[in-house]
Amino acid sequence: MIFQLTEEQNLIRNMVREFAETEIAPTAKKRDEEERFDRPLMFDKLGELGLTGIVFPEEYGGAGADYISYAIAVEELSRVCASTGVTLSAHLSLCANPIYLFGSEEQKQKYLVPLAAGEKLGAFGLTEPSAGSDAGGTKTTALRDGDEWILNGTKIFITSGGDAETYVIFARTDKEAKKHNGISAFIIEKGAAGFSFGKKEEKLGIRSSPTMELVFENCRLPAANLLGKEGEGFKVAMKTLDGGRIGIASQAIGIAQGAFETAVDYAKERKQFDTPIGKFQGIQFQLADMFTQIEAARLLVYKAAYRASKGLNYSTDSAMAKLMASETAMKVTTQAVQVLGGYGYTREFPVERMMRDAKITEIYEGTSEIQRLVIGSALIK
Amino acid sequence: MNVLVCIKQVPDMESKFRVDAAGTWYDTTELAWRMNEYDEYAVEQAVRLKEQVKDADITVLSIGSDKVKETMKKALAMGCDRGAHIADDNVSGKEPCEIAGVIAEYAKEKNFDVIFTGMQSQDRGSGQVGVLVAEMLTLPAVTTIVDFVYSDGRIEVKRELEGGIKAKVAFTSPAVVTCQLGLNTPRYPTLPNIMKAKKKELLSIPIKDLLKVDARQHTDKVYFPEKKGGGLIIEGEPAELADKLIQILKEKTGVLA
């Protein structure tokens, strides 16, 4: 076992860090305040750097890198801006990846190639008003009509909704089948007749990443837009989320790392009782715990990423990584605010934003309760 | 066209520097390393030149321990074609003339059309290596360039002079140019290029094969300048303060005539 990044992984980390610090970080605070998604910055530039297709083979416009490199990229972006981190994660893991895993060759050429190149932004629509953790409760329907599917229903909380061009959407194609068996996945493009956007959410955190409602009203799709086999949509969704959880876990690690570094720098500078507060054991213990937890969580994330790259089963690993990383992010960011005291609570420092951003990592792509359910049920199979 | 870019790995300038045990250099343990800033401009310009003329081969050269290969990999990922690593575990103990001698020895029969270097390194800052290489190879050296145009063997550059003045200089290749801030904005190595970099040639050559020049200077001592007393505090009403400040600036500095 070698606990060392490869030369390439180091190069990737340095490159993404430099890019994130010089280009993404300067506007992170303002974009958060304005709830503004800056596509040229937060997505198009990632495409130019080859990040939007990082794990896919070159033949599909990817860079052919491994999942650890992907984890590193999301982590480094999220270290300065969690909204940019999730933009990449949702695009790559939730939209491009299911097309790579389940798409026909024709679908890969048509949809995956421009997604990997960063020419098109991708989104994933599973959640509905009455189907959150219980994704099998999907009510959106897709009925077969000759050579077409007709979709009706609503998806909510969709990351990059409205801005994205390509959507992977789940709908019930068989009302008779048992809950999980009647769902199928589809690829839908922005502009399709009967496909429109509803409400944009106002959020606690990741405010620079748009979250939108999608509305399907007699939206007609060619039969060729079915992704994977009819009735196997639930499997597509679950496999997709296995990978997605590596992305969100990495986002959580990045947020925690950003807050931790701010806290360390602050503790060295801030003086109270004529002493830098970092010299107080009470503060050092907090910093020690933060660092230890981040490192432990990061190792779980890299392990899950390693298994994903090697083609090994990694469902439980990515659930554990996401659970641990997101709870760590919440703890560490809250503690970072504490280390900065009153200043930490103000918008003068980024830790309050990081604390707000951290919370979502315990919720989307399966809440912490759902991660425990995934891990637990694998134990008692 | 044959192009050589000489780069140096230097510590991140935000690092906390300490003088080493011998007292002749800084302590190199626990520092983060990166490419010398001016050398990034050199690499970028070489890659742009290749993109312009298409048919070019860029060698990136660096002297140092195995660790400098990390920085060379970045240059390869930015678009250099091959790497020449001159293996030397005591590069910081070599003075600019020795470094230039090694580079000149490596370059002498390779017919490089253009040799790019940074105008100086961020750590030693002698600014001599580029010009010495040119001298040793009997090539023209044009320093501190902030603009570079190549056309058919003719090179036209802008040099940065003091006081915001620039000079336009034209010459023909082969030549050595040393690059200054403002020349270009170095690209980020893209993911696909990082992946391709690992397949590029990176040869290591032992320093003893190329070191034929004797040192002509040595560093006696490296030290932090003594801290001067606290700043000057002037007191009074704003108008009075302004007058006092103007007087001080006139008498003690060249800021005001």
Ligand SMILES: Cc1cc2nc3c(=O)[nH]c(=O)nc-3n(C[C@H](O)[C@H](O)[C@H](O)COP(=O)(O)OP(=O)(O)OC[C@H]3O[C@@H](n4cnc5c(N)ncnc54)[C@H](O)[C@@H]3O)c2cc1C
């Ligand atoms: C900003 C944001 C972005 C999002 N992006 C996307 C996206 O791009 N695509 C997409 O499809 N969805 C997206 N979502 C939706 C997200 O995945 C869901 O919100 C999440 O899965 C939880 O579903 P819910 O909100 O309906 O909560 P519920 O499922 O209603 O959960 C409420 C509470 O009950 C708990 N709970 C539920 N079931 C159980 C159980 N069996 N045992 C124990 N506890 C349980 C939950 O853990 C939670 O604490 C996004 C959400 C947000 C807020």
